[in-house]
Amino acid sequence: MSLxxxxxxxxxxxxxxxxxxxxxxxxxxxxxxxDVDADLSAAEKVKEINGGxxxxxxxxxxxxxxxxxxxxxDLKAKLTALGII
Numbered sequence: 001m002s003l004x005x006x007x008x009x010x011x012x013x014x015x016x017x018x019x020x021x022x023x024x025x026x027x028x029x030x031x032x033x034x035d036v037d038a039d040l041s042a043a044e045k046v047k048e049i050n051g052g053x054x055x056x057x058x059x060x061x062x063x064x065x066x067x068x069x070x071x072x073x074d075l076k077a078k079l080t081a082l083g084i085i
Contacts, residue, residue, distance in 0.1 A: 004084050006031040009046045009058040013037075016069050017057040023072050027085050031059075 006024070008031050010017035024031055036043040036056060046058050050068055059075065060066045067078055079085045 003062050003082075004030070005062045006084075007034060007060045008032070009034050009036050009042055009049075009056055009060070011035060011037045011056060014056050019072065020057050020059065020070065020075055023075055024079075027076070027079065029079060029084055 006029065008017070008020065008024075010021070010033050012035070021031075021033075034042045036046055036054075043054065046056060047054055049058050049060070049066055053068075055068050057070075058066055058068050059070065061078070061082060063082065065078075067075060070078070076085070
């Protein structure tokens, strides 16, 4: 896994997911989308990461950390801290 690899567990209907995608697109940050509606194992992974909660987006970073439903400020701070932006 590259140090800049990012995976976002998301769904088309999710407003917070669209907001996080828009921010990362504006910042030219590459990421992989996994649709939890299309992939049931991904939905289970989200619950595992979140201690049983189905909250999305879940954004997983190469260092093993994640953010769940981050604000734009929190997401930008994390991307900065990891040297991605």
